[in-house]
Amino acid sequence: MGQFIQQLINGLTLGAVYGLIALGYTMVYGIIGMINFAHGDIYMVAAIIAVTVLTLLGALGISAVPLAILITLAVVIFFTAIYGWSVERVAYRPLRKASRLAPLISAIGMSIFLQNMVQLTQGARVKPIHAMMPGGFELFTHDGFSVHLAYTQIMIISVTIILLAVFSYLITRTSFGRQQRACEQDQTMTALLGINVDRTISYTFMLGAALAAVAGVMVTVYYGVVDFSIGFVAGIKAFTAAVLGGIGSLPGAMLGGLIIGMIESFWSAYLSPEYKDVATFGILILVLMFRPSGLLGRPEVEKV
Amino acid sequence: MKSMKQQFAMPALCMAALFAAQAHADYSVAIAGPMTGEYASAGEQIKRGAEMAIADINAKGGVLGQKLKLEIGDDACDPKQAVSVANAMVNKKIVFMHGHWCSSSTIPASDIYNEAQIPMATVSTNPKVTERGLKNIFRIMGRDDQQGSVAGAFIASKFAGKKVAVVDDKSAYGKGLADETAKGMQAKGAKPVLRESITAGEKDYSGLVSKLKAAGIEVLAYGGYHTEVALILRQAQQVGLKLSVVGGDTMSNNELVTAAGGNADSVFFTFAPDARANPEAASVVKRFRDAKVEPDGYVLFAYAAMQLFQQAATQAKSVKYADLQKALAGGTFNTVTGKMAFDAKGDLKAPGFVVYQWKGNKYDVVK
Numbered sequence: 102m103g104q105f106i107q108q109l110i111n112g113l114t115l116g117a118v119y120g121l122i123a124l125g126y127t128m129v130y131g132i133i134g135m136i137n138f139a140h141g142d143i144y145m146v147a148a149i150i151a152v153t154v155l156t157l158l159g160a161l162g163i164s165a166v167p168l169a170i171l172i173t174l175a176v177v178i179f180f181t182a183i184y185g186w187s188v189e190r191v192a193y194r195p196l197r198k199a200s201r202l203a204p205l206i207s208a209i210g211m212s213i214f215l216q217n218m219v220q221l222t223q224g225a226r227v228k229p230i231h232a233m234m235p236g237g238f239e240l241f242t243h244d245g246f247s248v249h250l251a252y253t254q255i256m257i258i259s260v261t262i263i264l265l266a267v268f269s270y271l272i273t274r275t276s277f278g279r280q281q282r283a284c285e286q287d288q289t290m291t292a293l294l295g296i297n298v299d300r301t302i303s304y305t306f307m308l309g310a311a312l313a314a315v316a317g318v319m320v321t322v323y324y325g326v327v328d329f330s331i332g333f334v335a336g337i338k339a340f341t342a343a344v345l346g347g348i349g350s351l352p353g354a355m356l357g358g359l360i361i362g363m364i365e366s367f368w369s370a371y372l373s374p375e376y377k378d379v380a381t382f383g384i385l386i387l388v389l390m391f392r393p394s395g396l397l398g399r400p401e402v403e404k405v
Numbered sequence: 406m407k408s409m410k411q412q413f414a415m416p417a418l419c420m421a422a423l424f425a426a427q428a429h430a431d432y433s434v435a436i437a438g439p440m441t442g443e444y445a446s447a448g449e450q451i452k453r454g455a456e457m458a459i460a461d462i463n464a465k466g467g468v469l470g471q472k473l474k475l476e477i478g479d480d481a482c483d484p485k486q487a488v489s490v491a492n493a494m495v496n497k498k499i500v501f502m503h504g505h506w507c508s509s510s511t512i513p514a515s516d517i518y519n520e521a522q523i524p525m526a527t528v529s530t531n532p533k534v535t536e537r538g539l540k541n542i543f544r545i546m547g548r549d550d551q552q553g554s555v556a557g558a559f560i561a562s563k564f565a566g567k568k569v570a571v572v573d574d575k576s577a578y579g580k581g582l583a584d585e586t587a588k589g590m591q592a593k594g595a596k597p598v599l600r601e602s603i604t605a606g607e608k609d610y611s612g613l614v615s616k617l618k619a620a621g622i623e624v625l626a627y628g629g630y631h632t633e634v635a636l637i638l639r640q641a642q643q644v645g646l647k648l649s650v651v652g653g654d655t656m657s658n659n660e661l662v663t664a665a666g667g668n669a670d671s672v673f674f675t676f677a678p679d680a681r682a683n684p685e686a687a688s689v690v691k692r693f694r695d696a697k698v699e700p701d702g703y704v705l706f707a708y709a710a711m712q713l714f715q716q717a718a719t720q721a722k723s724v725k726y727a728d729l730q731k732a733l734a735g736g737t738f739n740t741v742t743g744k745m746a747f748d749a750k751g752d753l754k755a756p757g758f759v760v761y762q763w764k765g766n767k768y769d770v771v772k
Contacts, residue, residue, distance in 0.1 A: 104616075107618075111611040224445070225442055225443070249644040325639055325666050331608060365609070370612045374602065
């Protein structure tokens with residue numbers, strides 16, 4: 102029982118991080134119908150910037166943890182959004198009219214570029230920060246197993262819930278959301294109606310990058326160790342989450358992230374950590390066999 | 406246009422002259438290891454050690470009157486990349502290789518050096534490295550079965566009666582070491598309670614940690630690299646689990662201390678006897694420290710590998726493979742890590758493993 106609750110907490114935390122990254126995949130897919138494979142590396146860039154900012158703040162003597170995290174979030178979101186904008190401008194916009202394969206390859210190229218750039222400029226060593234928010238609550242003890250809820254886990258889960266609410270509101274209720282959904286349906290018609298399509302797409306990339314930035318900061322504070330290669334695994338897992346939940350759907354991405362986080366966490370605690378990825382991808386295959394458009398995805402209507 | 410051409414022509418000519426001169430006079434020796442990637446800090450140690458050794462050897466007149474030139478190969482601990490590094494090194498006509506570092510890289514790469522008749526000295530500890538009948542490979546470090554039996558006996562005596570889990574990272578090195586450690590424990594009558602594997606390179610090991618906690622594990626015998634141990638320790642602390650870790654030679658990396666966030670003091674590891682304490686190594690150690698390099702981990706091994714080459718070539722009076730191989734296989738060499746002589750497989754005749762423990766930023770022998 103104790104272990105079950107502990108794994109539930111761990112799985113929720115992990116799932117929230119995957120979900121945050123998956124939101125970025127799903128938003129970009131929603132608007133231009135392509136998988137932004139560089140998204141995982143945007144998240145990695147964010148985590149590296151977060152380490153830099155946190156170290157810098159530490160050196161400046163800003164030791165109040167909430168303040169430090171808020172400043173870090175602001176700085177990291179700012180820089181990561183610029184990265185998101187640049188990636189779209191450089192690698193995808195010129196290819197928007199090209200065949201579907203071209204931007205996909207361009208995305209993979211971008212991913213390799215970002216990873217190598219960080220490796221060369223920041224070095225390959227892992228970058229640790231000291232434990233920022235150590236400790237947490239000891240919830241209860243059952244059968245000699247004490248269940249812990251760390252402050253960082255509370256932070257990650259609540260930030261994720263808030264962001265999901267904000268973004269759902271943004272997409273469904275605001276004029277920007279309407280513009281975005283219009284671009285999703287028909288870019289030419291949207292442009293004829295006087296909406297700046299390029300700008301809307303750029304904003305979407307920046308918002309996606311901002312979500313990756315938040316995930317990057319959270320992970321840096323939670324695990325305390327980042328390096329240039331973390332983007333790949335996280336990117337693949339988040340992409341899986343987006344597909345599992347139904348790519349293009351915001352709640353779907355979050356649900357997919359949570360499911361994958363739970364599977365990983367329970368599988369490695371009760372069965373074998375060795376085969377947890379097999380379990381994750383096995384379930385993905387099963388879901389896609391019965392629901393090809395994902396759990397909450399709508400089947401794509403062929404545009405005429 | 407004309408002036409541009411001239412601008413380029415001059416340096417180009419100089420370079421050509423330089424290369425031509427070098428190609429005739431120098432012997433190329435090489436190191437290979439993870440210069441980039443997750444384990445790049447080990448690569449850096451090797452590089453520092455080899456560079457210092459070559460500078461020292463060249464300052465004393467080189468080998469057989471020729472200067473040494475260092476080639477550096479980066480395999481990032483990726484077996485595929487190791488093979489292409491090996492091919493590139495063969496093309497560069499190196500006469501001696503120190504490397505690779507990860508056992509999973511050394512094993513495929515050594516076949517290529519063997520075909521090209523290049524002798525090599527490695528610190529990779531997986532038994533398979535020397536068990537395949539290759540004559541060109543010499544191991545200047547102990548083997549995982551030796552390391553495992555020392556670690557196993559240490560666990561059985563130091564942590565007698567405590568619950569022990571044996572975990573590896575599925576790499577050739579990690580799994581080999583974990584298996585040998587489990588064997589070593591059983592030989593002393595201690596039995597591991599859990600046997601698990603994880604995937605290296607991930608960040609979340611909370612599943613493993615809570616499994617360990619649920620099983621009441623107090624000691625983790627780990628086969629793998631330091632980065633994962635650091636994360637496991639941090640995540641164990643988060644759920645209030647006190648773990649002692651017993652690992653292998655890779656835990657000697659001081660990156661562990663920063664990455665583990667203050668939890669590294671519970672890490673024990675087996676490693677070759679500390680060469681820094683050798684009286685013969687004192688002057689070399691001092692020069693490393695003067696150059697602001699702490700000669701821990703693999704630094705002195707890289708230095709010793711180059712000394713090994715220099716002494717073998719001097720004894721053989723040649724750098725031809727047949728002569729060098731014969732000298733290496735038959736001779737005894739004085740290096741900064743101690744006396745070296747090899748058995749028929751190419752393993753050290755008298756390897757030693759000692760158990761260390763991290764204390765703050767330093768590790769010390771456990772008595």
